[in-house]
Amino acid sequence: MIRIISAGPLLAGTLLLAAAAFAQQPTAPTSSAPAAAPALPPGSPLIGRPENNEAAAKLAPVAPPPLATAADKIQVDQLKAPKGFNIELYASGMPNARSLALGDKGTVFVGSRLQDKVYAIVNKNGKREVKVLVSGLYRPNGLAFKNGTLYIAELSQISKIDNVEDKLDSSPKPTVIYSDLPKDEAHGWKFLAIGPDNRLYFNVGAPCNICMPPPTNAQLRNIATDGSDAQVIARGIRQVVGMDFNPASKVLYFTENQRDWLSEDEPQDKLNRLLNPGKDNFGFPYCDGGNIEDPQFGWGHSCSEFTKPVTQLGPHTAPLGMRFYTGHMFPAKYHDAIFIARHGSWNKSNKIGGDIYVVYLNKDGTVKSQETLITGFIQNNNYIGRPADVMNMPDGSMLISDDFNGAVYRVTYGIKTAAER
Amino acid sequence: MRKFFLAIAIGCFTLLPAFAQTVKQRIPACLDCHGENGQSQNPDVPSLGAQQPFYVTVQLLMFREHMRVADSMNDATRGLSDDDLRNLADAVSNLPPPRPPDGPVDEARIERGSALVGQNHCNFCHTPSFTGQQNVPRIADQREDYLIKALRGYKDNSRHGYDGTMAETLASVTDEQILDLAYYIARVK
Numbered sequence: 001m002i003r004i005i006s007a008g009p010l011l012a013g014t015l016l017l018a019a020a021a022f023a024q025q026p027t028a029p030t031s032s033a034p035a036a037a038p039a040l041p042p043g044s045p046l047i048g049r050p051e052n053n054e055a056a057a058k059l060a061p062v063a064p065p066p067l068a069t070a071a072d073k074i075q076v077d078q079l080k081a082p083k084g085f086n087i088e089l090y091a092s093g094m095p096n097a098r099s100l101a102l103g104d105k106g107t108v109f110v111g112s113r114l115q116d117k118v119y120a121i122v123n124k125n126g127k128r129e130v131k132v133l134v135s136g137l138y139r140p141n142g143l144a145f146k147n148g149t150l151y152i153a154e155l156s157q158i159s160k161i162d163n164v165e166d167k168l169d170s171s172p173k174p175t176v177i178y179s180d181l182p183k184d185e186a187h188g189w190k191f192l193a194i195g196p197d198n199r200l201y202f203n204v205g206a207p208c209n210i211c212m213p214p215p216t217n218a219q220l221r222n223i224a225t226d227g228s229d230a231q232v233i234a235r236g237i238r239q240v241v242g243m244d245f246n247p248a249s250k251v252l253y254f255t256e257n258q259r260d261w262l263s264e265d266e267p268q269d270k271l272n273r274l275l276n277p278g279k280d281n282f283g284f285p286y287c288d289g290g291n292i293e294d295p296q297f298g299w300g301h302s303c304s305e306f307t308k309p310v311t312q313l314g315p316h317t318a319p320l321g322m323r324f325y326t327g328h329m330f331p332a333k334y335h336d337a338i339f340i341a342r343h344g345s346w347n348k349s350n351k352i353g354g355d356i357y358v359v360y361l362n363k364d365g366t367v368k369s370q371e372t373l374i375t376g377f378i379q380n381n382n383y384i385g386r387p388a389d390v391m392n393m394p395d396g397s398m399l400i401s402d403d404f405n406g407a408v409y410r411v412t413y414g415i416k417t418a419a420e421r
Numbered sequence: 422m423r424k425f426f427l428a429i430a431i432g433c434f435t436l437l438p439a440f441a442q443t444v445k446q447r448i449p450a451c452l453d454c455h456g457e458n459g460q461s462q463n464p465d466v467p468s469l470g471a472q473q474p475f476y477v478t479v480q481l482l483m484f485r486e487h488m489r490v491a492d493s494m495n496d497a498t499r500g501l502s503d504d505d506l507r508n509l510a511d512a513v514s515n516l517p518p519p520r521p522p523d524g525p526v527d528e529a530r531i532e533r534g535s536a537l538v539g540q541n542h543c544n545f546c547h548t549p550s551f552t553g554q555q556n557v558p559r560i561a562d563q564r565e566d567y568l569i570k571a572l573r574g575y576k577d578n579s580r581h582g583y584d585g586t587m588a589e590t591l592a593s594v595t596d597e598q599i600l601d602l603a604y605y606i607a608r609v610k
Contacts, residue, residue, distance in 0.1 A: 046545050060546065063556040066479040066583065067503045095482075114583055116488050135486070138581075185585020 047209045048261035048296075056261070061346045062383060064114060068095045068406030075384050076409065079376040084331070087374065090399060090410040093130050094119040097401045097408060099191060099321060100391040101143035101150065105165045108391075109133065109150055110401060110408065111143040113189045118143065118152060120168055121408065133164075134174060141241070142192030142202055146225070153190035153202050156181040158227065177227030182207065182216050187239040191321070196250045199224055201233075203240035203254075210259045210285050210296060218284050220254070220274070234274050236281035236306060242321040242389065247336060249365055251275060255319035255340060256282065256309070258289050260347040267292050268312035269319050271338070271359060271367070280307040289315075311367040316345035317353030321389025321401070329396025330413045334358065341387035341400060344378060354378040356387055356400060356411075374400075374411070444508040451509070454493070459516035467567040468519035476558040477510035479583045488581060518552075521562040521608045534605020537598050541590060543606075551609055556583055560606050568603035 050056050071092040079087045091108070097119065099111040108121040118140050120133040134140070134152070142153025150164040152174055158181075159174035161167065178200075182188070187205025195201055199222040206218040220234040220243075233252075243254035252274040258267040267289030274280055283290065283306035285297040290309040293301055313319045322340040337360045344354030356374035359367055377385045386404040393399060393410070400409045451469070456462050459470035469477070483489035485498040485506070498506075538544055543560075547553050551561035560568065574580030576591035576599070594602070 046542055049545075057545075060554075061584075063475065063584075065475075066482045066556075067506065116486060185588050188585065 047211075048259070050261070055349055059347055059349070062344075062386075064096050064386070064403050065406075066095060066114075068093045068097075069404075071407075074402075074405050074407055075379075078379060078384055079374055079409070081374045081411070084413050085374070086412045087400075088410050088412075090408045091121045091128055091130050092405070092407040094121075094408070095406040096403045097406050098141050098388045098403050099143045100389045100399055100401050100408070101145040102391060102393070103145050103150070103165045104148060106394075107165050107168065108399065108408065109143050109145065109164075111140050111152070113139055113141045113403065116140070118150075122168060131168065133168065134161075134172065137174075139189045141189040144192040144194040144200060146194045146198070149225070151177075151192055151194070151200055151225070153192040155185070155188040155190070156183045158190075158192070158200065158202065158223070160225075177225075178223050178230070180230065182214070184217070189241070191241045191243060193243050193245070194225075195222065195252070196245055201243060201252065203237065203243075205239035206237075206284060209261065210294065212285060212297065220252075231278065233277040234280050234282065236284045236286075237272075238284040242319065242340065244323045244338070246273075246361075246365060247324050247326055251365060252277075253310070253322065253324075253338060255313065255322050257318055258315075259285075259294070260316070262288060262292070262295070263315075264348055265315050268315050269317050270309035271311045271313055271319070271322075271340070272307070272309050273365060276307075281305075282307050282309075310365070311359060311370060313340065313342065313357065313359075313370075314352060316348045317357075318343035318345060319353070319357070320387075321391075323390050323392055323398075325398065326392050327396030327398070330398075333360070337361070339373070339390045339398065341390050343386050343388060343403075344383060351378050351381050351383070354383060354386060356390065377402075444505070444512050447505075447509060448512055450497070451513070459513060460519050461564055461567070464564075464566050465570050466564070467571075468563055469513045470516035471518035471552070472513050472516075472559050473553045473555060473557065474507075474510040474514040475555045476553060477513050478506050479556050481506040481509060483581075483583065518559070519562045519564075522565070526608060527604070530601050530604045531608065533598075533601040534603075537594075537602050538605065541594060541602075543602070546586070551606060561609050563607060565603050565607035568606055569599060572599045572603060 071089060074089055076087055076089050081087055094110050096112045096114045097110045098113050101109040110119040116135055116137050117132050118134045120131050122129050137154050139155040140152050144151045148163050150161045152159050157176050157179040159176045161172045161174050184207035186207045190202045193201045201222045204217050204219050204221060206213045218237050219232050220237060221230055221232050223230045237256055239257045240254045243252060245252055254272050256270045256272055258269050270290055272282055285294055286301040287303040287306050288294050289312060291303055293303060319340045320343045322338055325334050325337055325339050337358050340357045342353035342355050342357050345351050354377035355372045358373045359370040362368045377383060383404055385402045387400050388403040389401045391399045398411045454463055454466050455469045459468055461468040481498055484494040485501055487495055546557045547560055553559040572591060575587040578588055582588060
């Protein structure tokens with residue numbers, strides 16, 4: 001309860017009542033209030049939160065620790081995978097490690113959402129070493145690599161470093177190639193992929209939990225690698241933090257995170273595919289999860305107007321990075337299946353997600369089945385790690401980034417980890 | 422006036438021993454500026470007492486990495502290890518909470534500030550007691566001038582938050598409203 005210092009008892013009493021009234025009805029204007037402010041700012045993760053609900057009031061986005069967890073404190077042994085798989089710590093000390101990209105010469109690049117850095121994991125004389133490649137960036141979440149060049153997607157610009165693997169020790173300065181982007185903080189961070197058409201693909205998220213987005217937002221775009229020829233290739237998309245191209249059909253698949261505060265168990269996050277570039281609309285903000293007309297924006301609309309997801313990935317599970325598994329180290333059934341880093345829920349009393357999830361496709365690109373593969377990131381309804389991205393390695397193993405511990409893990413099959421050897 | 426503040430800032434930080442090893446050795450230098458027991462007497466310098474350790478760690482990190490720019494603090498955190506940041510944050514959080522200013526209170530401004538808190542839902546993340554949680558700072562009884570400075574910084578994006586929440590929140594808040602918010606929050610308990 002609020003108490004006013006140095007105010008007379010009568011005034012304090014009056015204000016206590018006023019404060020109590022606000023506690024019950026925070027959006028009610030009063031005669032003394034200045035010009036009405038909106039109930040909540042457009043980007044607030046709290047928009048839609050039910051009033052006077054204790055369970056809901058406890059929920060807020062989980063803040064990632066600002067410092068990387070020391071290697072010996074990372075609980076890799078708590079992670080569980082089917083028999084035959086092994087998980088080991090690949091590298092640590094990269095606070096808020098997010099998207100992964102692989103260089104031609106074996107450098108693993110690691111982006112970050114809340115820090116200002118892109119890291120490089122390099123092999124030096126047989127020893128793995130983490131170095132800061134670039135500092136001073138603004139939310140450099142998205143990374144892609146092609147023909148010697150590293151592309152970096154910050155909040156509102158995309159830049160590149162040519163011949164980056166020859167410059168790992170010289171603090172290279174990225175060259176901006178594209179900056180015609182909104183500067184919204186909410187869902188402003190980007191995932192970056194490079195397509196079979198040699199164009200850069202990225203998201204421009206909805207600047208809100210749920211709102212009518214401006215025409216510049218809630219979409220996927222692509223550009224040429226010199227930043228020219230921007231095209232909007234899909235609309236009605238709330239936020240995407242992972243995408244990859246089907247190696248067989250070259251069709252773009254992407255994870256999409258759905259709105260908060262609808263309920264504990266709805267809507268479900270989605271896996272989409274883009275069959276009609278430039279035409280498909282995936283439904284935001286009218287249709288949630290592919291099957292629920294939004295209680296606020298869905299009136300007069302039907303989910304049948306929009307492109308359906310190929311599958312649902314669970315409520316609030318936050319599927320982020322995803323890659324088709326192209327290697328041969330894992331058993332044959334995993335080949336060409338989609339591996340998804342589900343970051344895990346915040347908008348749900350009992351946390352779910354926080355795992356590596358696999359979606360198996362039919363030949364026609366539809367979904368055959370899906371299951372969890374690696375669990376254990378949630379212990380007693382708390383995170384001990386949060387997977388953010390997955391990436392194929394040339395030997396068929398897979399890397400997983402963890403933005404909670406600032407670490408990268410390596411998943412192998414049939415090979416004992418260093419600890420077991 | 423500006424020169425006076427600058428002199429304070431320089432005075433404070435020249436006292437900081439560059440190679441101090443322990444938190445116990447370092448804290449007095451912090452308190453030279455941030456005040457006895459963390460209750461700041463210096464304009465634009467925040468009180469530190471009972472601050473959320475997670476938030477303090479984030480801010481120290483941002484100062485060290487120049488993600489938040491303030492020369493004195495960028496200098497003060499140079500070369501600190503991650504453990505130093507954690508330990509300093511814990512030490513600061515154990516200082517007593519700051520006290521609100523004495524003196525008469527402008528009832529109309531309190532009422533306007535309280536209404537704005539409700540409208541902007543400050544009490545959601547900062548909690549109804551304004552004592553904060555995790556990376557959301559305690560703001561209760563913070564110095565009014567510092568609150569104004571922080572809010573203006575978030576609004577014009579000269580101060581980057583660890584995440585974008587405050588920039589988004591302030592987008593629709595006017596400068597006049599910032600003054601009333603700060604007035605009110607500096608005087609709650």
